Amino acid sequence: MKAGSNLEKVLRAGHFAFTGELGPPRGTSAHEVREKASHLKGYVDAVNITDNQTSVVRMSSWAASLILIQEGLEPNYQMVCRDRNRLAMQSDILGAYAHGIRNMLCLSGDHQQFGDHPTAKGVFDLDSMQLIEMVKRMRDEGKFMSGEAIVDPPELFIGAAANPFAEPLRWRVHRLAKKVEAGANFIQTQCIYNLEKFREWVKQANDMGLTEKAYILAGVTPMKSVGMARYMQSKVPGMDVPDSIIKRLQGAEKGKVAAEGIKIACEQIEEFKEMKGIAGVHLMAIEWEHRVPEIAESAKVLPRPLMN
């Protein structure tokens, strides 16, 4: 056991993990965080708290994570390389751990040009790979990046992201291998819509022994509408939405497109449960937290295991 988080216990016990996501507000409302969290409690093993996602300023990820802990949920604290240098990252990690955060997802972060402060200086002192290495060293060697000893090192369950769909496709499994070698204990993937490509990537990861070394959680985002599917297909870099998904949503009866989106997601989850090398699902129900209980129910991932 690396950190003893609920997520780690669920995965190590061999349960099929189910994680959710919560985007902090663009303001100071702890109430809003609590309200979103209330829909997730009891339905997921951990909740990713995004870090200024899409480069838009929001309540800090660690602060929203603390509210989640107060509510009795387990956060998966996300940190991007865009907004802080190695000093700020390490001090935030110490503080986050001191307050009970036990899972951390290490990301490069979207480019600042996408967000609400496009003229900001992007930091990128480290990249995601180097961030993973740093957190691992802090935990396993009890050392800061500088090599100085840490008094009471943070014991975190280290996560990373993987996108099996972005070019160059042949390189993607090697990049996964680098993240695992850097120290990732679990991986959450980009939203999956192209199952054919995903199966191929997982097969490569199995063949390379990577799924033995890290837990892979398949990323799922239910489509709410045809417009959302079209947007994700054409406007979101690195996203692969096949036309068949759009056609299927278009074929749904009026007023039932969202239900069809959830149905597609649940069918995918069924396949992931059986897929060798897949240890769970990460559900990114963007601004749809209140639908998570229904999705979890339909996906037959309830009840969530209670770990001690």
Place this chain on the structure above:
Amino acid sequence: MIVAKRKPFEEIMSLIQDHQKVLTVGCGTCVAVCLAGGEKEVDVLNAELDMARRLKDNPIELGAKTVERQCDREYLAELDDLAKDYDAMLSMACGVGIQFLAERFPNIPVYPAVDTCGLAVNQAVGWYEERCRSCSSCVLGVTAGICPVTMCAKGLYNGPCGGTNQGSCEINTEQPCAWYMIYERLERQGRLDCILKITPAVDWRNQVPRTLIQPGYKKPEKVENK
């Protein structure tokens, strides 16, 4: 070479609004080649300034002189006598040249007339593309001659990120993904092993002003200054 572009005219007007005698100093090397601050650009700028100030009933006396390189003391010496006749200077050199000019004439203000944009290649006449951020720790040997610091929008050393969009960068489809290009070229050369290893965190060496002394040379005990 170092490339630059002329500042917006209104900004230059505003910088020198309180001066009546200004010497515009061009630079005959990089900024002349990139059509920003050579002899010709000095003449054009002066003509525009002269006209604009007359229209404002605030005429200005402008001088023009282009030296070979503003980053070299021996060429700046040519300005010593001329400078006495002016109450300010407008430099059309890169940021390096502007500062060296300001250092040589500390008693009068020296203003920039250009914005320095980087170290770039000449793709065609008037078209320049940045290629180097002078980081002082070159990794081109393992990245197939493509700089990830300059060409990757996030400056990643272990790319590509998940935003690669069919070979282009997530910020703009016109911008090729540096790491896609690195991958393609290394694969062509059979050298993908170069990037299979994790590149560790960078020892950033461009955080303080750097000094370069080539082997066989030494720093003079006292720099002659005016």
